[in-house]
Amino acid sequence: MPARESAPDAQSGPVSGRNGAPGAHPGPVSGGSGGVDAHPVPLSSKGRTAGGGKVTRWAVRGAALVVAAGAWQGLTAADARVWLRFDRLPTLGEIAAQAARRLATQTYYLDLLQSLIRILTGFGLAAVAGIAVGVLVGRSTRAADVLTPLLEAVRPVPAIALVPMAILLFPTDEQGIVFITFTAAFFPVMVSTRHAVRALPTLWEDAVRTLGGDRRHVLANVVLPGILPGVFGGLSVGMGVAWICVISAEMISGEFGVGYRTWMSYTIVDYPAVIVGMVTIGLLGWLTSAAVEVAGRRVTRWLPRAEGSRS
Template structure:
């Protein structure tokens, strides 16, 4: 080999050189198959509910006392045509967005502070651990006394419900970061803010969004409960009002609405999380 000539790499086999084209269609078929199974499972559950309630089946569980699917759909159609239904839906969404948004900002900031600062961990750590096991819904009487309006109290309950899952997940995610990442930034002359911006924030994102997903679910549980106890508007309040007047189809309309809202908001959090952490390898990609 002459001077300056690069070594010739070993020949690449035909199998290695061939592009992995079929992988994407295979994954695509898998995605559609998964979606189809999910839809079919829901439809089968609805069909089973209709058959059990329409035929007045009583096998330990008393399906004969519950409304049929057709009765629930009829009640849902009536409510969709009223302004009250949409006003309740909007009010619950406003409470969720307000409380959950505030909890997201403060929960992430507090989790990072507790994980990075020994002093703050000593000062705030015992307080957070003392308050964390207390169910947020148990604070409803305190919120009624503490805030001048029911609206502010419900938003506070929603915030409290989401704050602790987000804070704890963020704290654990930051503490689990490899120290070598921080050391590599510091050896390059980076300071505290460089470590925060280039290591702590991006490295903890998977854990942060895990806490956000859990926090969203807990928020819906508590906001609906708070609306039932002290609200004057909202899906939870309307569902409880339907129960008090023995409108059982209306109760199930409220339950379905809560489920759809919870599913939609959790899907938004998951979608944002996947977009923000798109640089991470996914399970399907690793398997491929």
């Protein structure tokens, strides 16, 4: 039968370009009767917009800190009692004077070094062990059957509650504090890694095995790259929890460190020194957590990201 012919209309016909030739690149879109062309935003304009937005975000963050500091100064200087008793807290001037005195002493930097050694040692060991155990439990049913009951029985116990056991087990307080830090960071890393392994699509592994890959190729080319976002999420959480526990352990059984010095300041009712210690702990925790996040972005730079998460 002869094919049924129909005249091309405006919807089904070929697209005409500027010169009316079929198949040519279409011209710019006209905005109604005004004929205004819609041009894409130049790349340089996008860069300027992104740069301006980043500056604005940092300005907002700085303004929030200034407002908080101003509120602290106003309430403490006025000895305000609005349910909370700010009359017992030091003013910003007293805190700054104490900070200047502490920064001029060698003890302050020795405490910083001691706390950093403890946190990096415990966290580093926890990262290696947590990733290894998480991959093992996530990949092997037999390993999960053996290890999961023990891990889930210990995981709800707060790491700081293990201080008495650490004192009994380890010959020195230093090793006990590192053990507490390790325990605190291990479980967030292990759990995040385990969930990331189990969330991997089985199609990826099947594709590697179809191409002749063995278990080693699957681990190196599918499992480890695929779990990196989840692993770094666990590392970020683990770093924060590790700081909480190392400071608490230093307060209980330490001889040096930021936590130990902060607790000693409290026992002699030196509240400006206590605030200086708290600020120091906050800065150390923020810097180390930011370092983990930056490392995670560098390692997983192939991931698509939202525009707001780049700064």
